[in-house]
Amino acid sequence: MNFEEFENMARMAVLGALEPDELRVFEEARAFFGERAEDCLRECRKLNSVFALSLRPQRPPDETKARLMALVEASLRRKEASPGPE
Amino acid sequence: MENVCSDEELMGRIQEQDPEALSELYDRYSGVLKAMIMRIIHNDAEADDLLQEIYMELWKHARNYSPEKGKPLGWIVTLTRRRSIDRLRKRQSYMRAEERLQQQTEQQPEAWIHNTVDADIESADLRQMLGRIIALLPPAQQQAIDLAFFKGMSQREIAAFTQIPLGTIKTRLELGLKKIADGLKGFKDEF
Secondary structure (H helix, E strand, O other), rough: OHHHHHHHHHHHHHHHOOOHHHHHHHHHHHHHHHHHHHHHHHHHHHHHHHHHHOOOOOOOOOOHHHHHHHHHHHHHHHHHHHHOOO | OOOOOOOHHHHHHHHHHOOHHHHHHHHHHHHHHHHEEEHHOOOHHHHHHHHHHHHHHHHHHHHHHHHHHOOHHHHHHHHHHHHHHHHHHHHOOOHHHHHHHHHHHOOOHHHHHHHHHOOOOHHHHHHHHHHHHHHOOOOHHHHHHHHHHHOOOOOHHHHHHOOOOOOHHHHHHHHHHHHHHHHHHHOOOOO
16 A cells, blocks of 8 residues: 555544445554654544534533533532542 | 633643633534534434533543644544434434435535535634535535545445445545545644
8 A cells, every 4th residue: 555545544534434344454554654644644633623613603502511510510529529549 | 912722721721620721612612513413413402412421521531632643623523523423323213313314415515515604603714715625525525525424424334325336435535535635735733
């Protein structure tokens, strides 16, 4: 496999679109190309952000954030009440 | 003067269990993430619940994020996508969702374009540029990418779903993704 073929597979891999047999080939090529492959994967992962950012945002209701922050505060209180070893 | 933290700074503070940082990250991306969840599961109330769960998971497992793997947004989007697709697959109403999906897929390319080019959304320039890059793809390539990304389908599943040969689906995905990646070369540090 040349690097261009690896790049094509890497883009499919970040989308989770590779079939199991292709995934094995991809992982072998990833190990073979080393750091260059990791740089390529970092670039390819940006595709996920692109697809998300291309959508029109939909504002969730305020209650969703209120519930979330209440859960977060409760988790912090629990942690303070029973501090365990780091 | 407004002091705006980068996503990386916010993630660092969340790793130190600072709730204010989580609140800020929520304000920054909850709209985008909800849009993404909605695109996958098509249920408003369920999307809000899932959004809350995802931010809670982010809070609990922030230490799993490593800048070496990429920007925080990519990590958060990947988490959101996985959880949304998991939810979609678990739902008892999955069959009905598939029927809706079939209907939506027939109109998908137009829906995506319509969704992307909107002057009112935040960072309109960037979003419009992304929308244009995607809109430039032939509809068949848009459809293949849409099914892979928003429905979590493998190439084989897309081929079965669309009744198009597997090799054609593979080519459409490869070409479409390459064109998007090429189109993004001017935005190297944006994501």
